[in-house]
Amino acid sequence: MDQYAKAGIPFYWRVEQAATGIPIVYTYVLDPATHAYRDGEIFTGTVKATAPFAFTVDLGDM
Template identity: 85%
Template sequence: LANALDAAAGPDWNADTDFDVRLQDVPLTNRRPDVTVYRAETIDLTPTRPEHVLLVVEVVSPGSETTDRIVKVDQYAKAGIPFYWRVEQAATGVPLVYTYVLDPATRAYREGEMFTGAVKATAPFSLTVDLGDA
């Protein structure tokens, strides 16, 4: 997914899997999303700031359900990150991708599209990737 996002994002954005995001300074809150899409020109700023991030992706694993479904969603929205995707493994073994879009007026996410197996997104940029191949 990170490679597909990186390719689809174009030259202005990078997608990385090992990238810290400083959500706030007080209290100090850093997160390391499973995938972060950020402005390419800010690659040397570590940790990156929310205003440089376009999309964060979290892959839910046993033990991270509450954090990924509730805590991080709220933190990323309050930090102003425009897009949040959550990847879950269905009982069938097919990945499910839930997408969220920030409402800047409320600093909360509204639900976007949900994809089963293959992602065919138009926002934040056009992307088609079969997660079954990943």
């Protein structure tokens, strides 16, 4: 993840599969002051994101 921060990539998402089989999405946002990622949101069920662009997806349909 540090390599992405050093490259200046503003958003980083990590997707893991929960024991239930439904994905969990962890989001991180690059802090321009520290050049490190800070925790964003955690999604289960439905992702309703506004950044880097607005979209909605039902993780149960995957």
